[in-house]
Amino acid sequence: MNPGQELHGGDGEAQGLPIMPEALDRLMPMHLLLNQAGHITRAGPSLQKLRPDQQLAGARFLEVFELKRPAGATRVSDLLRAEGGRLRLTFRSCPRTGFVGLVSKLPGDAGLIVNLSFGFNVIEAVQDYALTGADFAATDLAVEMLYLVEAKTAAMSESRALNQRLHGAKLAAEEQAYTDILTGLSNRRAMDEVLERLTTSASRFGLMNLDLDFFKSVNDTLGHAAGDHVLRVVAEVLRAQTRENDLIVRAGGDEFVLIFVGTSNLDQLCDLGRRIIASLEEPIPFEGEVCRISGSVGLTVSDFYTVPSVEQMMQHADAALYASKRGGRGRVTVYTPELDGMAPAG
């Protein structure tokens, strides 16, 4: 329905439709009546509430409001040029609240009626002017909209909190999935991923397999608690001897793998292997007893291969490790092709 037509379509009928100003206030608490000279003759109570220090009735409409659409209006009669009677306007003084409005001509020379609404500015407006539900007509959906905004904001903040907790739990689970619980070192799963990444990106790296020697006898003579303690001490030794970026993996019971990212210098790696073994051979006190272990190391580096494959490098490091064990334990062996076929199958 076009309200303009309704009011001045049939003059007789429209004039025969009396509406009390008080009813207008209640139905449209943000309306304005304008005379032909462009003065406000009546302002709805909610609109007047927005300007407590200024009597709106009597003021010139275009001095109180700045018209955004229709643009370039200088006289009140220009309002009627608005497409569909739709207006956009703001207060000229602060706070410069924005409004959407509808304008319609009153019968005869009675002037214009303008009804205003906050549109999307309603959220700022209710805060700026401390409005209550009574300031809106019961048919205006503003209050329902504000209810929804608040309810959804509350629900959203709960959801966001849940998401954050779940995200934290996910990170913790991921960390656990890549960590050996006893020693806090990385596990096989982490190793597979890192090796895959290093070989795919053709990065330079060193691969060291380390088996503890005499660990089984610690376990057998002093018990599992002693064994667990030794494994934790070994983890500390390995952490102390390596750099932050190196990956230390507990690959199985007493088997460890060390990956040195960006390092393929065999002299350095052999030195490091010997230092590690020397540290492992330090006696480890446990509940009044002393545990003694050593370690055997097998080494290979990515430089040995034109196209390194994870499987092949692991085999070669194992072959070198086996050579160390066979050679009397407590030593470091670097892979050479002559070692092929000497490691026990599996």
Next chain:
Amino acid sequence: MHGLINRAVQCFVRDIYGPQAWAELAASVGVGIEGFEAMLVYEDKVTEQLVSDLARLRGRPASDILEDLGTYLVTHENTRAIRRLLRFGGETFLEFLYSLDDLPDRARLAVPELDLPQLRLSELEPGRYILHASSHHIGFGAVLVGILRALADDYGTLALLELTGEHPHEELLAIELLDADFAEGNSFTLGSGLASFSQEGAA
């Protein structure tokens, strides 16, 4: 039952009886100390056990505790959002009472899975009303008594409230309004709950 309801019980116990009381209740029900997630849905029996274990641990009837829970939801600082959302129901306590018919729908607008009891207000005579609360679960009525008492205070209205009937799927509340302007109510402006919203919008 929706996690929001379990979570409300959890926050109530933590804020009113203290963290130790919550830890005991959580252990008794067999949930972790971190408790319930407000945005997940739990089995009904969890909520039933939560309430019955709480009553046992506090040595008080469940209905008394649930009434306190209702009061807590309206008056405590940590549940400010609930008081505000309820106050959207009307400009006066009576208007609010009539808005209760829409409460489950209003709640669903915010949280679609939240299933609150169906409420229906009938007027016996001016100033005297009966509120019918229909639900598969007994206990909402007591919570409502607490909520409505606290809200009547919030509106500055003097009202008598009483749980008068309990049927398998319906609880009845008698409401008597004695003085609509008994005291200065707490103010409720539409914008004051939106500060956080605007900040988030600006961020």
